[in-house]
Amino acid sequence: MEKKMSSLSALALLLLWMPLAMAKLHTHQFVVEATPVKRLCKTHNTITVNGMYPGPTLEVNNGDTLVVKVINRARYNVTIHWHGVRQMRSAWADGPEFVTQCPIRAGKSYTYRFTIQGQEGTLWWHAHSSWLRATVYGGLIIRPKQGDAYPFPKPHRETPLLLGEWWDANPIDVVREASRSGAAPNVSDAYTINGQPGDLYNCSAKHTLIVPINPGQTNLLRVVNSALNQELFFKVANHKLTVVAADASYVKPFSTSVLMLGPGQTTDVLITANQPPNRYHIAARAYASAQGAPFDNTTTTAILQYHNFSSPSAKPVAALMPAFNDTPTVTAFTRSLRSPRRVEVPTKIDHNLFFTVGLGLNNCPRGARARNCQGPNGTRFAASMNNVSFVLPSNFSLLQAHQQGLRGVFTTDFPARPPTQFDYTGNVSRSLWQPMRGTRLYKLKYGEAVQVVLQGTSIFTAENHPIHLHGYDFYIVAEGFGNFNPTRDTPKFNLVDPPMRNTASVPVGGWAVIRFVADNPGVWLMHCHLDVHITWGLAMAFLVDNGVGELQTLQPPPPDLPLC
Numbered sequence: 001m002e003k004k005m006s007s008l009s010a011l012a013l014l015l016l017w018m019p020l021a022m023a024k025l026h027t028h029q030f031v032v033e034a035t036p037v038k039r040l041c042k043t044h045n046t047i048t049v050n051g052m053y054p055g056p057t058l059e060v061n062n063g064d065t066l067v068v069k070v071i072n073r074a075r076y077n078v079t080i081h082w083h084g085v086r087q088m089r090s091a092w093a094d095g096p097e098f099v100t101q102c103p104i105r106a107g108k109s110y111t112y113r114f115t116i117q118g119q120e121g122t123l124w125w126h127a128h129s130s131w132l133r134a135t136v137y138g139g140l141i142i143r144p145k146q147g148d149a150y151p152f153p154k155p156h157r158e159t160p161l162l163l164g165e166w167w168d169a170n171p172i173d174v175v176r177e178a179s180r181s182g183a184a185p186n187v188s189d190a191y192t193i194n195g196q197p198g199d200l201y202n203c204s205a206k207h208t209l210i211v212p213i214n215p216g217q218t219n220l221l222r223v224v225n226s227a228l229n230q231e232l233f234f235k236v237a238n239h240k241l242t243v244v245a246a247d248a249s250y251v252k253p254f255s256t257s258v259l260m261l262g263p264g265q266t267t268d269v270l271i272t273a274n275q276p277p278n279r280y281h282i283a284a285r286a287y288a289s290a291q292g293a294p295f296d297n298t299t300t301t302a303i304l305q306y307h308n309f310s311s312p313s314a315k316p317v318a319a320l321m322p323a324f325n326d327t328p329t330v331t332a333f334t335r336s337l338r339s340p341r342r343v344e345v346p347t348k349i350d351h352n353l354f355f356t357v358g359l360g361l362n363n364c365p366r367g368a369r370a371r372n373c374q375g376p377n378g379t380r381f382a383a384s385m386n387n388v389s390f391v392l393p394s395n396f397s398l399l400q401a402h403q404q405g406l407r408g409v410f411t412t413d414f415p416a417r418p419p420t421q422f423d424y425t426g427n428v429s430r431s432l433w434q435p436m437r438g439t440r441l442y443k444l445k446y447g448e449a450v451q452v453v454l455q456g457t458s459i460f461t462a463e464n465h466p467i468h469l470h471g472y473d474f475y476i477v478a479e480g481f482g483n484f485n486p487t488r489d490t491p492k493f494n495l496v497d498p499p500m501r502n503t504a505s506v507p508v509g510g511w512a513v514i515r516f517v518a519d520n521p522g523v524w525l526m527h528c529h530l531d532v533h534i535t536w537g538l539a540m541a542f543l544v545d546n547g548v549g550e551l552q553t554l555q556p557p558p559p560d561l562p563l564c
């Protein structure tokens with residue numbers, strides 16, 4: 001009897017100890033530095049991490065801890081954001097500049113420390129300072145805990161595919177020029193897959209990624225939209241894709257021939273080599289929902305190459321892409337995303353919020369120089385949520401100001417609903433187009449349940465906005481077109497198996513409804529992931545208070561936290 005007891009408690013001890021023993025610590029060093037990179041026939045001194053474009057893709061298991069020392073040897077301020085990582089109690093490691101930290105100045109360093117908790121699939125990391133993320137980004141692959149399996153047959157091979165955007169200019173010059181002029185920034189010159197534009201561009205035959213596959217086998221493609229300003233369609237010629245995860249949450253598998261990803265979003269798909277052995281284009285090009293706005297209409301390609309394919313000289317089989325404005329295809333895709341099974345969606349809502357998201361125009365003050373007023377009809381472009389165009393502080397980060405109780409850096413009066421009600425998606429009176437500036441946060445108590453209706457506006461132009469929330473995953477319980485109507489639309493909410501994401505594509509001229517529980521203390525930015533729109537102010541932040549006890553309290557700031 002005694003022997004049995006002790007072996008039982010030994011087993012219990014072992015079980016307690018095992019998960020700790022299996023979680024790993026990954027330490028990395030990221031040196032941010034200028035590196036010559038040649039694309040589209042020209043060499044640029046490009047800002048990279050460790051001389052790589054794109055930067056390194058990190059591979060971890062759920063439960064692991066990352067310690068990444070970022071050394072800034074570039075001539076710009078920089079920060080790194082771990083896109084989609086929940087950062088439970090570790091908001092200091094989230095990364096958006098002037099939100100959770102001041103920038104790492106040239107010559108300085110900062111070490112990001114955080115643990116992956118309960119997330120599996122594909123995320124990514126990117127610079128969160130000016131437009132540096134154009135070239136400073138990489139993948140973050142999170143596999144199940146060691147010993148756990150995928151909820152789908154183990155693929156033979158896994159390939160991360162990071163879709164990017166390339167300017168034949170310094171991207172920082174592009175955004176600086178736009179900030180000065182008030183006009184829309186120049187569009188990019190190419191899209192890329194893992195940094196390669198592909199064989200449809202000049203001088204790029206060598207810059208084409210080959211993705212090998214063996215006949216009959218099934219591979220996992222981890223697709224990330226790392227582009228700056230463009231939502232993208234993604235296809236593989238003649239092949240069906242089975243979607244198994246999005247934004248590092250599994251989904252109910254479904255088959256499709258086309259994906260749409262907004263910047264920030266990820267989609268994991270299985271692909272089976274069931275076609276004649278050949279070379280097939282993997283292609284991405286714009287989903288451009290804003291009417292009349294200029295966009296980069298080029299197509300990036302990689303090549304899915306079967307082992308032993310028959311005719312090496314023949315051109316790859318082309319992918320037939322949807323039309324640039326094919327919104328019905330986007331709607332069909334986003335509405336196919338479901339959680340794998342019934343999930344616990346918050347139903348007792350403490351904060352029922354309604355946020356308009358969209359563009360605007362600032363009239364130029366009298367006496368302003370014409371060169372600073374090159375937006376439509378002598379204005380400057382703006383963007384806002386609930387008519388507040390978000391302004392970052394410059395003397396303290398929001399999180400630091402919150403933690404130290406400093407006044408004068410921000411206010412907590414972000415409006416719960418638009419200050420004026422109007423026909424959001426109709427012909428909006430010109431008198432409503434100019435937003436006000438502000439650093440206004442919305443305060444939540446620990447554990448409160450939040451619903452946000454994200455309502456697109458047609459001010460200047462309607463557009464599909466990829467809205468990203470830091471520090472949280474949320475359920476997308478509904479989306480639709482036109483103005484959200486609570487009486488008509490609330491009964492249609494999916495409270496059974498809605499998808500969980502960190503970035504919601506708010507339909508062009510429409511709305512999306514998200515729900516989450518404020519269980520992570522800190523200051524969390526919510527913004528459009530089209531960088532041109534965040535540059536114009538399409539952002540706000542939630543301030544989430546501490547709860548009770550250490551496990552509901554923000555950790556103390558790390559000693560090397562950069563100050564302003």
Ligand SMILES: *[C@@H]1O[C@H](CO)[C@@H](O)[C@H](O)[C@H]1NC(C)=O
Pocket residue numbers: 169170173174177186
């Ligand atoms: C933007 O495009 C215009 C017109 O092609 C060009 O003159 C200008 O130099 C570009 N700006 C940057 C920063 O590349």
Ligand SMILES: *[C@@H]1O[C@H](CO)[C@@H](O)[C@H](O)[C@H]1NC(C)=O
Pocket residue numbers: 202
């Ligand atoms: C590619 O090169 C050709 C010939 O030099 C030129 O006419 C064309 O404009 C170039 N295309 C792009 C996209 O640069």
Ligand SMILES: *[C@@H]1O[C@H](CO)[C@@H](O)[C@H](O)[C@H]1NC(C)=O
Pocket residue numbers: 214215307308
């Ligand atoms: C490729 O062809 C060779 C020779 O015909 C054969 O031995 C091999 O199994 C083939 N490989 C695949 C993956 O089909």
Ligand SMILES: *[C@@H]1O[C@H](CO)[C@@H](O)[C@H](O)[C@H]1NC(C)=O
Pocket residue numbers: 297
């Ligand atoms: C892209 O735009 C250019 C100029 O605006 C146009 O000449 C070209 O036909 C367009 N290409 C596609 C594929 O639509």
Ligand SMILES: *[C@@H]1O[C@H](CO)[C@@H](O)[C@H](O)[C@H]1NC(C)=O
Pocket residue numbers: 376377
């Ligand atoms: C600019 O002015 C023209 C002429 O007055 C007008 O037709 C157009 O709608 C205006 N555009 C904007 C964006 O205000």
Ligand SMILES: *[C@@H]1O[C@H](CO)[C@@H](O)[C@H](O)[C@H]1NC(C)=O
Pocket residue numbers: 394395396406407408409
């Ligand atoms: C920070 O800057 C803002 C805006 O310039 C100013 O109002 C505020 O007083 C400053 N806060 C502190 C604590 O210095």
Ligand SMILES: *[C@@H]1O[C@H](CO)[C@@H](O)[C@H](O)[C@H]1NC(C)=O
Pocket residue numbers: 427428429
């Ligand atoms: C929008 O309203 C303005 C004035 O309120 C009117 O001049 C304009 O013609 C309308 N545009 C459309 C497309 O209905």
Ligand SMILES: *[C@@H]1O[C@H](CO)[C@@H](O)[C@H](O)[C@H]1NC(C)=O
Pocket residue numbers: 387418419420431432433434435436
């Ligand atoms: C936004 O605020 C400005 C300044 O108060 C006002 O002129 C404008 O009409 C407002 N627009 C909306 C959509 O509320």
Ligand SMILES: *[C@@H]1O[C@H](CO)[C@@H](O)[C@H](O)[C@H]1NC(C)=O
Pocket residue numbers: 076077102103105394563564
């Ligand atoms: C870099 O960040 C500091 C605050 O930490 C700021 O004062 C400075 O203006 C920034 N430099 C540039 C070039 O943005």
Ligand SMILES: [Cu+2]
Pocket residue numbers: 464465466528529530533538
């Ligand atoms: Cu946007």
